[in-house]
Amino acid sequence: EPEVTQTPSHQVTQMGQEVILRCVPISNHLYFYWYRQILGQKVEFLVSFYNNEISEKSEIFDDQFSVERPDGSNFTLKIRSTKLEDSAMYFCASNGQGEAFFGQGTRLTVV
Amino acid sequence: QKEVEQNSGPLSVPEGAIASLNCTYSDRGSQSFFWYRQYSGKSPELIMFIYSNGDKEDGRFTAQLNKASQYVSLLIRDSQPSDSATYLCAARGAGGTSYGKLTFGQGTILTVHP
Numbered sequence: 001e002p003e004v005t006q007t008p009s010h011q012v013t014q015m016g017q018e019v020i021l022r023c024v025p026i027s028n029h030l031y032f033y034w035y036r037q038i039l040g041q042k043v044e045f046l047v048s049f050y051n052n053e054i055s056e057k058s059e060i061f062d063d064q065f066s067v068e069r070p071d072g073s074n075f076t077l078k079i080r081s082t083k084l085e086d087s088a089m090y091f092c093a094s095n096g097q098g099e100a101f102f103g104q105g106t107r108l109t110v111v
Numbered sequence: 112q113k114e115v116e117q118n119s120g121p122l123s124v125p126e127g128a129i130a131s132l133n134c135t136y137s138d139r140g141s142q143s144f145f146w147y148r149q150y151s152g153k154s155p156e157l158i159m160f161i162y163s164n165g166d167k168e169d170g171r172f173t174a175q176l177n178k179a180s181q182y183v184s185l186l187i188r189d190s191q192p193s194d195s196a197t198y199l200c201a202a203r204g205a206g207g208t209s210y211g212k213l214t215f216g217q218g219t220i221l222t223v224h225p
Contacts, residue, residue, distance in 0.1 A: 031210040043215040095210050102154040
């Protein structure tokens with residue numbers, strides 16, 4: 001069964017460093033998303049992406065964040081200068097016919 | 112602020128019983144609603160979705176939607192210990208597309224005890 005895959009599964013980084021989280025959406029899906037979940041809190045929307053551009057973003061998605069689809073398969077989330085409060089699970093999702101399917105997540109720990 | 116609210120629980124039911132999970136939403140423009148299951152440390156897994164008022168059944172799961180009351184529920188029949196997880200209710204943002212962002216509730220922790 002097709003699935004969304006994310007790498008790495010766990011990333012530890014120093015505060016102030018840049019990180020890139022990678023996702024391979026389901027192949028025939030056209031809409032892609034990043035969500036995050038801080039430990040013990042709700043899943044929060046960050047950004048949606050369609051046709052090589054951002055279609056919607058939340059207040060969380062500030063200038064420190066960017067997304068890119070560098071080729072036909074990967075979808076990336078970059079955090080330019082990580083802060084302690086960026087520590088969370090980051091989920092990529094893709095949507096083909098109205099339902100969003102989530103990847104297994106990347107646990108980002110900023111130290 | 113568009114909100115989705117769930118009772119955080121925990122909800123504890125015996126094996127074989129019906130578990131009833133509830134969710135309310137504040138945005139009257141929301142058109143579609145989703146139930147996800149999330150095991151600890153894992154990603155949300157789609158159980159089912161509902162767009163129309165009334166009931167929708169899929170195996171042991173029944174979703175119910177009442178747009179007038181802004182209320183969504185999920186019934187799990189014949190609950191099994193493997194159903195023990197956090198259940199997330201999500202509403203698709205208003206805007207009429209099938210691809211808009213999801214707004215999640217905080218989740219209800221369900222424990223099914225043998």
